Amino acid sequence: MDERLKSLLGMDREEISALVIEAGQPGYRAKQIMDAVYRQRVESLEEISTLPQAFREKLAASGVAVGGARIERKFESVDGTVRYLIRFGDGQSVESVWMPDGDGGEAGDGSEAGVEADGIGEATSGAKAPVNFFAIGGAAGSRALSKQSRRSSSSGRSTICISSQVGCAVDCQFCLTALLGVKRNLTAGEIVGQVCAVLKDQGVSPPEDRINLVFMGMGEPFLNYENFIKASRLLVEGVGIAERRMTVSTAGIVPRIRDFGEETIRPKLAISLNASNDALRTRVMPVNKKWTLEMLMAAAREFPLRTREWITFEYVLLGGVNDDPENAREVAELLRGLRCKVNLIALNPGPGIDFVTPDAERVAAFQEILRGAGIPAFVRRPRGRDIYAACGQLKRTVEDATLPELPIPSIFPAPQE
Numbered sequence: 212m213d214e215r216l217k218s219l220l221g222m223d224r225e226e227i228s229a230l231v232i233e234a235g236q237p238g239y240r241a242k243q244i245m246d247a248v249y250r251q252r253v254e255s256l257e258e259i260s261t262l263p264q265a266f267r268e269k270l271a272a273s274g275v276a277v278g279g280a281r282i283e284r285k286f287e288s289v290d291g292t293v294r295y296l297i298r299f300g301d302g303q304s305v306e307s308v309w310m311p312d313g314d315g316g317e318a319g320d321g322s323e324a325g326v327e328a329d330g331i332g333e334a335t336s337g338a339k340a341p342v343n344f345f346a347i348g349g350a351a352g353s354r355a356l357s358k359q360s361r362r363s364s365s366s367g368r369s370t371i372c373i374s375s376q377v378g379c380a381v382d383c384q385f386c387l388t389a390l391l392g393v394k395r396n397l398t399a400g401e402i403v404g405q406v407c408a409v410l411k412d413q414g415v416s417p418p419e420d421r422i423n424l425v426f427m428g429m430g431e432p433f434l435n436y437e438n439f440i441k442a443s444r445l446l447v448e449g450v451g452i453a454e455r456r457m458t459v460s461t462a463g464i465v466p467r468i469r470d471f472g473e474e475t476i477r478p479k480l481a482i483s484l485n486a487s488n489d490a491l492r493t494r495v496m497p498v499n500k501k502w503t504l505e506m507l508m509a510a511a512r513e514f515p516l517r518t519r520e521w522i523t524f525e526y527v528l529l530g531g532v533n534d535d536p537e538n539a540r541e542v543a544e545l546l547r548g549l550r551c552k553v554n555l556i557a558l559n560p561g562p563g564i565d566f567v568t569p570d571a572e573r574v575a576a577f578q579e580i581l582r583g584a585g586i587p588a589f590v591r592r593p594r595g596r597d598i599y600a601a602c603g604q605l606k607r608t609v610e611d612a613t614l615p616e617l618p619i620p621s622i623f624p625a626p627q628e
């Protein structure tokens with residue numbers, strides 16, 4: 212039997228209750244185990260001090276372990292972002308990213324899940340708002356940001372970005388993870404385990420600390436649907452992260468978008484649009500051959516949104532490829548009438564990626580066209596580009612020997628005082 216199946220991490224209340232009953236223990240032990248695993252985030256049975264020693268030994272003897280994920284390496288960016296290499300029992304690893312607050316209220320920086328407090332109201336009046344560009348870098352800036360990140364650990368709106376698969380099968384032409392191919396799906400325990408490991412390392416705890424979560428790391432969550440859904444439930448019921456603080460991003464696996472709409476507990480939905488017409492989208496995201504823009508947009512239009520919920524569309528801007536004003540007008544047309552917002556992401560570069568990052572004026576012009584059409588549009592500040600932690604740069608540190616040093620491109624002008 213696969214030893215990962217015996218991990219407490221990844222089991223829900225019912226599964227843990229079954230273990231407890233099987234061992235002839237009183238029912239309340241299930242809550243003690245749930246608390247220990249998901250709230251205290253223990254790493255071994257010995258640490259579950261609320262359980263009698265004999266029960267712990269019995270669990271261990273029957274092959275039960277806490278399981279989960281171990282942080283193997285950590286890389287900290289000048290902007291305070293931390294990229295974690297996280298390893299599992301079978302030696303496979305993924306990356307998870309911690310993005311501390313540090314921007315004074317920018318929406319669309321990866322904190323989509325928490326924008327109800329600062330987002331859409333701002334977004335609708337967005338045409339008047341200052342453009343969301345930020346400069347990162349310089350030793351002084353780095354010190355200031357890391358101080359700020361420590362402070363915000365307890366008070367801010369930090370975001371954890373987690374992976375759903377080892378590698379990815381979707382083959383988006385601008386994404387480094389695609390170059391790995393897909394090695395395997397993560398279990399629900401491994402998905403939740405990333406969150407537990409990062410929370411523990413950062414010394415923060417939801418719901419007291421406001422933590423947003425995005426399923427936007429390595430992998431396509433909707434191609435590991437069951438485990439992703441189970442993990443979402445455990446994150447809500449076990450770890451204590453509210454549904455509205457979680458966002459899942461999909462490359463557009465249409466049947467799963469429809470299933471997702473039926474879930475009783477679910478994160479918010481983000482869709483990687485990335486192109487304004489079928490020919491272009493098929494070129495940059497071959498998945499579009501199977502699920503065309505028409506199918507994707509139909510699923511988006513029929514998606515049962517909750518009160519005050521909206522769909523986020525991500526649009527990676529590839530210089531000279533999909534960043535023309537005409538593309539922006541096509542996007543506005545595609546999204547007309549949809550309760551949505553757009554996050555524009557200027558390409559994060561990487562070796563083997565044959566696209567260029569557009570310049571800031573072009574990004575701003577694209578944003579303005581969308582806003583002019585009444586669509587809330589934000590420019591995402593790149594996070595942790597210098598340590599390959601930004602969108603589309605996750606490739607697993609073990610292979611870092613092959614990654615050239617990456618200066619933060621200075622496409623972002625200093626914020627206006």
Ligand code: SAH
Binds near residue numbers: 386427485527558604
């Ligand atoms: N598989 C999911 C989630 C992971 S990708 C999906 O495709 O949505 C998370 C986001 O990063 C997606 O919107 C993707 O389009 C974007 N992305 C991928 N590579 C990128 C790159 N090189 N630069 C900027 N964004 C990128």
